[in-house]
Amino acid sequence: MADDLQKGLDDVLVAESSLSYIDGDAGLLAYRGYDIKDLAREASYEEVLYLLWRGELPDRDALDEFATELAAERAVDESVITTLDGLAAADERPMAALRTAVSMLSASDPEESDPDDLDAALRKGRRIAAKVPTVLAAYDRLRNGQEPVEPREDLGYAANFLYMLDGEEPDDVAAETFDMALILHADHGLNASTFTGMVIASTLADTYSAVTGGVSALAGSLHGGANQDVMETLLELDESEKDPTDWIRDAIDNDRRIPGWGHRVYNVKDPRAEILTEKSAELGENSGEKKWYDYAATIEEYLTEEEQFPEKGLAPNVDFYSGTVYYQLGIDLDMYTPIFAMSRVGGWVGHVLEYQEDNRLIRPRARYVGPENREFVPIDDR
Template sequence: MSDQLKKGLEGVLVAESSLSYIDGDAGKLVYRGYDIEDLARNASFEEVLYLLWNGELPTEEQLAEFSDGLSEEQAIDQSVIDTLAALAEADERPMAALRTGVSMLSATEPEPDADPEDLDAARRKGRRIVAKIPTILGAYDRLRRGEEPLDPDPSLSYAGNFLYMLTGEQPTDVAEETFDMALTLHADHGLNASTFTAMVIGSTYADVYSSLTGGVGALSGPLHGGANQDVIETLLELDESGQDPLEWVKEQTEQGRRIPGWGHRVYNVKDPRARILQAKLEDLSEESGETKWLDYTSAIETYLTEEKNLPEKGIAPNVDYYSGAVYYQLGIPIDMYTPIFAMARCGGWLAHVLEYQEDNRLIRPRGRYVGAEDRTVTPIDER
């Protein structure tokens, strides 16, 4: 057994997976053998969920049955709505509200006593959670704005229904397509912190409510899920300054500031998901006539990708750099960006838990002890 310490499990292989593959040098992301750009442009998020959970893309008949199953599970119990209302009254953070909401769903689970090793039952439970997350988020945002939650519309796609429950309006085709693609781009990304957290919990055969709640908790940390919010807040700062974006970014970098949305633990070149969202930001800008967010991101990218301006080699835009601007253009509240990340990634968490449990072994790493030795207890009256 190796005693080599790997902080953060850097470079450590802990499992095999057929779900997603990342080539950080080539800027490539693959789900079950399909390039992410091919999937994002030619398959719906529902198709991608089916692919992750079942290994193959669905036929038309399979997709219709699968989508109908998701739609049938979208409603949430009044007890969950009441709890969300109390959290909204307390001004709770949306990610914390989502964590509580997902955990609460187990109270109304129709298969509470299913064998924890029954992977089909776990898949059904996971599908219910994935179906209900948009409803939880839409309800919470409306409740905190003093508005009544909207019932899910089964005639809409997963992406379109979320935008409807959030805004109360049917999304445009461009908005729905853009958001659907964004969900696909965030659905899976190897053994990141939240996915690994869900797998660790799943390896104990805790139920999927525990695993997916744990995933939400891990994603809520600013080192994992909050960068897209940082990006738009930075762009808003630029907008409020009234400065030319090139002059602004030059001034910021000369002061040693790192621009959020740049650099990735895995990618050494531009994140392939960023390329796709950049194109969708162009579509949204053309439809709305509002181009400044595209102008800002493009100007900053142009400046930073000139070699002499890079803070270090291997720094390039990641998915958060463009997703922040895309969500803002869609009218989504800024503090909902990370919960949306969770909504997309939940399907990936479930897929990894189910895959790992097919050949399960309790995940139990070691830690190297560096504390004191050979101590003896002094009687309490002598300390």
């Protein structure tokens, strides 16, 4: 057994997966062999869920059946709404409310948990994916003193979520943009939250436990919170009324960290950020308010100058533009990470199912560096 220490498990292979492939030097992300740019521009989130969970893209009939089954599972038990109302009254953070609600969802699941029944695990995953948007939209409305909006089965996954947020059916640009954002965030290899879910599933815990663990891991600021941080930074820039170039120059001179910049895997611009750059600009043009895109683009242009960051690996990641997209869709800042979770459920469930096909308990070890050969002293003699 090797004794080399890899803090943070950097570059340590712990599993094989056919879900997503990342080339950090080329700026490539693919789901089951399909380039993320093709999927984001041509597919729907429902198609991507089908692909991640079943291995192939569906034909029209298969997609219609899958989307119908998914839409039919959107409603949540009244006990969940009651709990969300209590959490809203306590001003709980949305990610914490989501964590609680996902754990509660198992109580109303009609199937028993059987670690050997992967088909049942997939159905449970489908129910979670269907209900998470309902949970999030209901919580956002409850904390704002509004009644939850019932989900509609005649709307797509992305459009239905936006509808439940404000009670109005979104226009095509908004629905398409949000659908694209969900696709881009659906999976990304063995990131911290996915690996957390896999560790939990490797104990033969159920899908609800694994997804609850994924939500908990994603809540940390080093994983899922950068998109909110980016938008807060841009709002600060806007309030300063400074020229964006002057503002970012001052920030760098003061050794300020710019959120949404750099990635653990990519050494070039995140391919997901490339797509969201386009959508941020499109939303600005559609609304007649381009300043949020312009701010981000100005910062990107300044930071990519050779004299600023000559080393590799410092380029915009997916969070750098997703914040501007969500903000232009009218979504509250602290909902950005929960939306990330809503999308990433697809990847969490896919990896759990894949790993449990040939399950082995994940059990790494730590190198002991504590004291040795200590003599025990009875408590009265200490």
